[in-house]
Amino acid sequence: MQPFELPDFYVPYPARLNPHLQQARAHSTAWAREMGMLDDSRDPGTPDIWDEAALDAMDYALLCAYTHPDCDGPELDLVTDWYVWVFYFDDHFLEVFKKPQDQPGARAYLDRLPAFMSLDPPEPRNAVERGLADLWARTVPARSVAWRCRFAESTDALLRESLWELSNISTGRVPNPVEYVQMRRKVGGAPWSADLVEHAAGVEVPARLAGTRPLRVLKDAFSDGVHLRNDIFSYQRETESEGEINNCVLVVEHFLGVAPQRAADTVNDLLTSRLRQFENTALTELPPLYEEHALTPAERAAVTGYVKGLQDWQSGGHEWHLRSSRYMNEKSLGTSASRIPGLLKSARISRPHVPFQKVGPTPLPEFDMPYEARVNPHRERARRNVIAWCGAMGMFGPLPRHPVPLWTADKLAGFDFAVCAASLDPDSVPEALDLATQWLAWGTFGDDYFPAVFNRDRDMAGAKLFRARIPGFMPLDCGPTPVPENPFETGLADLWHRTASPMTGRGRRQFRAAIEHMVESWLWELHNHLQSRIPDPVDYLEMRRHTFGSELTMALTRIGLSHDIPDEVFTTRTLHEIDASAMDYACLMNDVFSYQKEIEYEGELHNGVLAVQHFLDCGRDEAVPIVNDLMASRRRQFEHLATVELPALAADLGLDDAARAALDTYVGELRDWMAGIFKWHCETHRYDEREPAGKPARPLGTSASRLFTTATG
Numbered sequence: 154m155q156p157f158e159l160p161d162f163y164v165p166y167p168a169r170l171n172p173h174l175q176q177a178r179a180h181s182t183a184w185a186r187e188m189g190m191l192d193d194s195r196d197p198g199t200p201d202i203w204d205e206a207a208l209d210a211m212d213y214a215l216l217c218a219y220t221h222p223d224c225d226g227p228e229l230d231l232v233t234d235w236y237v238w239v240f241y242f243d244d245h246f247l248e249v250f251k252k253p254q255d256q257p258g259a260r261a262y263l264d265r266l267p268a269f270m271s272l273d274p275p276e277p278r279n280a281v282e283r284g285l286a287d288l289w290a291r292t293v294p295a296r297s298v299a300w301r302c303r304f305a306e307s308t309d310a311l312l313r314e315s316l317w318e319l320s321n322i323s324t325g326r327v328p329n330p331v332e333y334v335q336m337r338r339k340v341g342g343a344p345w346s347a348d349l350v351e352h353a354a355g356v357e358v359p360a361r362l363a364g365t366r367p368l369r370v371l372k373d374a375f376s377d378g379v380h381l382r383n384d385i386f387s388y389q390r391e392t393e394s395e396g397e398i399n400n401c402v403l404v405v406e407h408f409l410g411v412a413p414q415r416a417a418d419t420v421n422d423l424l425t426s427r428l429r430q431f432e433n434t435a436l437t438e439l440p441p442l443y444e445e446h447a448l449t450p451a452e453r454a455a456v457t458g459y460v461k462g463l464q465d466w467q468s469g470g471h472e473w474h475l476r477s478s479r480y481m482n483e484k485s486l487g488t489s490a491s492r493i494p495g496l497l498k499s500a501r502i503s504r505p506h507v508p509f510q511k512v513g514p515t516p517l518p519e520f521d522m523p524y525e526a527r528v529n530p531h532r533e534r535a536r537r538n539v540i541a542w543c544g545a546m547g548m549f550g551p552l553p554r555h556p557v558p559l560w561t562a563d564k565l566a567g568f569d570f571a572v573c574a575a576s577l578d579p580d581s582v583p584e585a586l587d588l589a590t591q592w593l594a595w596g597t598f599g600d601d602y603f604p605a606v607f608n609r610d611r612d613m614a615g616a617k618l619f620r621a622r623i624p625g626f627m628p629l630d631c632g633p634t635p636v637p638e639n640p641f642e643t644g645l646a647d648l649w650h651r652t653a654s655p656m657t658g659r660g661r662r663q664f665r666a667a668i669e670h671m672v673e674s675w676l677w678e679l680h681n682h683l684q685s686r687i688p689d690p691v692d693y694l695e696m697r698r699h700t701f702g703s704e705l706t707m708a709l710t711r712i713g714l715s716h717d718i719p720d721e722v723f724t725t726r727t728l729h730e731i732d733a734s735a736m737d738y739a740c741l742m743n744d745v746f747s748y749q750k751e752i753e754y755e756g757e758l759h760n761g762v763l764a765v766q767h768f769l770d771c772g773r774d775e776a777v778p779i780v781n782d783l784m785a786s787r788r789r790q791f792e793h794l795a796t797v798e799l800p801a802l803a804a805d806l807g808l809d810d811a812a813r814a815a816l817d818t819y820v821g822e823l824r825d826w827m828a829g830i831f832k833w834h835c836e837t838h839r840y841d842e843r844e845p846a847g848k849p850a851r852p853l854g855t856s857a858s859r860l861f862t863t864a865t866g
Contacts, residue, residue, distance in 0.1 A: 155481055156389055157414040160421035162382070163428055166464050168472035171218035173226040178214040180230040181237050188287065189280040190241050196279055200248045202241065210478035213237050219469030220346075221353040221462070231291055232353050238284040239311070239342055245281060246315055247395060254323045259316060266312050270305050292352065299360035304348045311342040314726065318399045326793075327398050327407045329786035331737060332730065334377060334691055337401070339726075341383070343376035350462035356455040362446060366677070367438040368456075370692065374431035375463045377691060379470055381424040385417055386480035408786065409779070419769070423690070426768065428467065430689040435460050437684070506687050506767065508756030515748045515762075518777055521785035524828035527579035534583055535590040536571035542591050546647065547640040548598050554606045560598065567838035570594050576829030577706075588651060595644040596671070596702050602641055603675045608682050616679050623672050627665045629658065660708075667705035674699035678759050687758050687767045694737060700759065701743070703736040706826065717815035719808075727794055727802045734791040735823045739830045741784045745777060746834045750841075788827070795820045 171177075185208060186194045192204040217233040224232070250259035268275055269285040272293075277283040293301050317336055321328060328336065338344055351357050362368050384401040391397035401423075406416035439460070443453055475482050529535075540562050543549065548560050570593040571586075578589050607616040626634045626645040631654050637643040645668075653661045677696050681688055688696070698704065722728055744751075744761035751757035765776040799820065803813050834840065 155483060157417045160418050162421060162471060163425040164468055164471050166468045168219050168468040169222035171222045171224065171229055173229045174214060174218040176226050177218060177229045177233045181214050181233045182208060184234050185237050188284040199279065202244050202248060212477055213240060215476065216473040219472045220466040222465055222469065224353045228353055232349060235288055235349060238288060242281050251319055251322060256319055256323065259319055263313050267309055270308060296352065297357060300351065300357050303363065307345040307348050310339040311345050314340040321399055322396065327404060329790055330404055330408055331694060331787060332790055333401055333404045337380045338373060338376045341380040343379040344372055346379065346466060347372045347375055347463060350466060351459055354458045354462040356458040358456060358459055359452050365442060367434050367442050370434045371431060371460065371463065374427045377427040378424055378467055381420055382471060382474060385420055386474045386482060389481040422768065426689045427691060430692055505685055506758060510752060512749055512753050512773060515745065515777065516774065517745065518781040520781065520831065521788055522828065522831045524824045526576040526828040526832040527825065529575035529579045529581060529586050531583040531586045532571050532575035535574060535586045538587045539570060539590045539594050540565055543594050546644040552602065553639050559601050559605060569837050572836050573829055573833035576832050577826050579825060592648060595648055599641045608679055611683055613679060613683065616676055620672050620676060623669060627668065629661050663708045667708040670699045670704055671702045681758055687763060690764045690768050693764045697740045698733065698736045701736065701740045707732050714815045714819055717811045719812065722806065725802060727798045731791060731794045734787040735827055737787045738784050738827055741780050742831060742834060745780060746840045
């Protein structure tokens with residue numbers, strides 16, 4: 154019995170079949186035997202993984218013929234061999250390491266594999282190593298150095314992050330939805346598939362574009378679509394036969410407390426949302442990117458070919474899941490027969506939002522906040538000084554393109570950023586607390602000023618010019634700055650010199666990048682407002698960390714500890730997830746407190762409660778507890794990472810006592826950060842749920858202060 158009926162999938166493009174399928178089938182079987190993957194050729198001591206009949210039934214050549222319908226025969230053979238290898242790795246890792254829960258053995262096994270991504274590999278010991286060495290030699294010579302680096306990174310991620318899955322199985326820990334989607338991208342291998350799309354299509358994304366938001370989102374949305382679809386089809390096999398707990402249907406089932414059918418339908422809705430995000434990015438963000446980076450016709454054709462290849466993969470991958478013996482697909486129809494219901498259902502994801510709805514006061518939940526906020530004894534001084542500083546920067550007067558002042562001294566006093574800064578940085582000296590409080594005020598002023606001008610006027614060109622001027626006020630040599638045109642620029646020039654002067658060159662670069670990311674994220678918000686589009690929930694959370702200014706805070710905190718903590722520590726999954734889980738807790742808390750202000754008075758589209766309402770098609774009172782549960786799950790993940798995974802990471806990296814102590818300090822500062830943000834929300838008047846006095850005929854401003862996060866630590 155199937156645990157649920159397959160939902161109506163959104164498959165906007167028809168699947169097509171490569172004419173070289175039969176050749177690839179014969180070639181891949183012979184190659185698997187040559188590498189030692191089949192019973193009659195396996196290495197001594199290797200467990201029974203596959204025989205030829207099992208390989209034929211799974212039909213990876215059919216997968217590749219559907220996902221790469223236009224490549225020639227030799228290219229299809231190569232791509233098929235890669236997929237035979239990656240699925241063999243997955244099944245071999247399951248039998249040898251996951252089922253026995255052998256983490257030390259798994260780590261040693263995975264540590265050897267990067268050596269085989271080389272044109273001069275060591276002697277292989279097993280079929281996985283042998284296959285990787287062979288494939289690498291056949292694949293990379295024709296590719297650029299930039300592509301090789303991307304492909305090596307994505308290959309290493311899908312191998313190494315298997316340890317995360319194994320750790321969850323060993324401890325019986327079901328991940329939360331945000332953690333799962335982010336980690337599934339790495340361990341699931343779809344970014345690796347996206348890199349192979351470039352190879353199969355004979356194109357390369359220009360290196361200068363690979364790190365831009367549109368290309369990142371295309372790759373991430375593609376990856377999420379591939380993985381969420383696979384989780385729906387593989388749920389029965391993984392939960393009933395493999396003891397797997399890393400499956401999104403199971404994650405949603407556990408998080409929402411619903412039956413498998415409801416969970417599968419919800420995962421399918423998320424799959425649809427991610428595919429719609431892919432389409433929106435391709436249609437609305439790529440054309441301006443082409444112009445801004447002055448792409449040549451050949452470069453535009455390469456990016457377009459890459460996007461088409463990703464679309465082919467989605468449709469072809471779906472068709473293969475309907476046919477492969479590996480998955481639950483009884484009673485299923487082919488893609489052509491099933492497309493129409495999914496297309497009709499997808500319309501709900503894109504329905505327009507009516508702004509300025511009267512929602513009334515928000516019933517606050519019982520927040521999960523176990524940390525005690527401490528208070529800096531110099532708070533009163535910072536409270537006085539920030540009002541004087543904002544006045545000196547011109548924030549209380551008429552503004553360019555906005556003659557009515559946004560702020561007054563009384564309004565700023567009610568915001569009381571010193572409450573937040575004094576708990577975010579409870580141990581700092583008076584001067585540092587002044588600086589932290591002023592950063593909060595500066596970030597919040599910008600978050601009010603930007604939409605009051607550019608959202609109001611629907612002025613993307615002006616907004617991009619505003620963004621382009623920002624680096625000029627953050628010279629890496631702390632030299633002169635341009636003449637400021639508004640209080641935001643005046644304040645930035647002042648704060649930059651006072652903050653960056655004592656920093657190292659590396660610290661200044663990190664700090665400046667964090668500020669640039671925050672201001673650039675406001676363009677994303679404007680882009681959605683121009684479309685009247687509530688963002689996809691995954692895109693929302695990932696961008697919210699930037700609009701919230703969290704990255705800036707993390708950069709400042711790291712800089713203070715950089716002498717004791719090696720740079721590579723901050724590139725690890727553990728530190729990245731520690732940061733992200735704390736950010737998400739604070740971002741979502743702000744969304745709950747600011748809901749009425751943003752939705753009823755500002756016409757805001759960027760709010761986590763609203764995103765949940767839109768995605769789950771529910772009311773505010775149903776959405777708030779879900780957001781609160783997500784906050785709590787992210788905070789619990791933070792503690793799991795800090796108390797379980799971080800000590801293990803320190804041991805693996807051989808960190809000395811000073812580095813371990815600095816990491817403990819860093820984690821403690823993040824606990825202060827979360828506690829301070831909670832305290833500020835409870836005391837500030839910024840979110841009073843009543844219509845502001847003197848409200849203009851057309852509400853101005855946008856999301857509430859996202860930048861109590863710009864404190865120095």
